Amino acid sequence: MLTRYLLREILSNLLWVLSLGLLLLYLARMADFGPEIFARGGQVADLLRFSGYLLLFLLPFALPLAGLAGVLLAFIRLAHDREILALASLGISPLRLTRAVALTAAGLFALALLLTLLLVPQAKRRMRDTLWQLAVKRLERGLPEKTPVDWFPGTLLYARRVKEGFRLKDVYILREGPGGKKGFLYARRGRLTLFPGGAELLLEKGEGHFFSSDLQRVENLYFESYRYRFPLSPPEERELKRGEMGLFELLSRARSSKLPPHKRRKYLAEFYQRFFYPLAALVLPFLGLPLGLSLKASGRAPALILGLLLHLFYYLLFSLGSTLAEEGKLAPPLALGLAPALFLALGLVLWRFSLRREGL
Template sequence: MRLLHRYLAKEILLPFAAGLLFLTQILLATQLLAQADVLFGSGVSLVDVGAVVLYLLPYFLGYVLPIAFLLGAVLGVGRLAEDREVVALGAAGFSPAFLVPVPLAIGVAVAGLGLWLSLDVVPRSLDAARLRLNEIVKRNVMNDVRPGTFYDQIPGYTLYAERVHGGRWGNVLISDRSDPAAPVLALARAGGLEPVGAGEEMRLVLDDGEVHREQVDADEYVLATFRRADVVLGLGTALSDRNAVSRTGRDDLAGLQARVAEARAKGDAAAARRAEGSLHRRIASPLAVIPFALLAVPLGASRRAGRAFGVGATFLVVVAHYLLLRSGEVMAQRGVLPAPLALQLPTLVLSAIALALIALQVRRGTGAVR
């Protein structure tokens, strides 16, 4: 019996690993292409690209683990059915339910891995990816200033340099419109941009120049000279628009629980439900592996269905799970159902369907897989 279980586990793990690798590569390639203007900019090295890929890997693994597992389990069981090995097991007195513990045991392990990734690893890796991409964007901004060209990608500022060499500028003009009521024009013999910390700020450094400021409402004009001037600029949308990771939720378990408690303390029930829904969605997504494991035998153990049916059934089950998850999320946000129950609807509904199909298969015996 143990030999048969190990044999089935091997048949499941091989297509599972192949599907995991294939789907992860697709998602990573899509993300790299979406961020091509940042990751392939003038201030980027291969080490930067490799680090970003490494940081994003846990995030994408959390998405593809349930799908790859379902595909691998269905194809693994389906391979046994196509070769009539499931029929042979039935002739030896084993019901189709004999196959269920193997994908279920693997599924529990994969679900545990998914929960660890979702609640612990992914928030930290996304935060590291955000910081690395912030650095890359800043370096790109520093290198994007071209001699004899106006640069206006920093909100509220326009930069012009007659000469650019090694990140330093010569004969610089800066137009500061961050305060429309008091526009500022700065002229300097030399200058440049320097990164500041890990946030959205950069430091503008100017040497040997003068500042012209006009107070529109008061009809005043101010002129001042300087030997050295430092101004901290907030890149704002210039950074967030380029850094897609900055718009991705990255709160860890403690952060989400704190958001729920803070919203409840303020009496903001809607915000509390949204935060609680986000928390339980992170739990619900990895737990999708459990009903997928139960569905593997009913979907894969029919020789007549073939592998094409297994792939198609995998797609339909994933779509059904997504629709149920979205419905549960909406019900949780509207307060129709508690978030722990609403976000577990896909697991409960698909598990009930899987158990019903297994019971039907057991009742029909070997005739279900001929």
């Protein structure tokens, strides 16, 4: 009975915090993606489809915060209404309070693990596929006038005047090449031509200037005619990013002798991140119990702010561990285990402190 009562209290708070967290994360990301989708000629149906994939991608980030805030709000209310003291006077052990928290944390962890291992990589892939399909459809209608276009990897395209969508005047191309080389091309005229798998821009009467990553070398060229090609590989032929790969693909890349060590470390770190990040949904809810017993403030705002700060600190610590793993300074299990280990220790210390303070 007690566990069911606590679960209802926790879940009622958890669900609205999860909804609020997802909404805020969604709005923050769609501030970037929304204009891009419509700039590529997307419709409401495309926006809704993309939004579904985006919410699936954001869910693992919102679950730990929702779990922490849900438990914290529940026990703040119980402590404020003195229900905790009433339970203690009935001889109920404080450890029984942890059952509902443990069930909540285990459920969130299982869901976060399922998402990060299987569903999030697919969601990332589908989001990029959607943007690619919209770019191809938009390109078939020609380029927009006086609008920067970043539909092609490492390239920003701008045309001051466009006739019939494919005849351009005053064309600028900002490009980032391999090895960190950056530069731009300018042409007085250009003509865009589509072909299977890509597009070609025939530039006339222009120049180009490219700089090395250390700005020590400069390449200058002047041309009467220059052909610039944009690859548009279909999704099934496109090289996947680390976040889009499955576990076996990541492990295969991490063990590949054809890749340099720093790239192999990044694939190995991504592999371990899939297993270690869901631990946030397991560890953070246990902080909510001792904090809820110790805090005397009423209302949701202080609890939400505290939960957000703890979640942010956990995320920063986990990001530090990821960096240490990618740079080879620590083995991935040790580096990525720093955040959950430290927060677990913090939870144990807070638990003992809260019990002594409440006299339980």
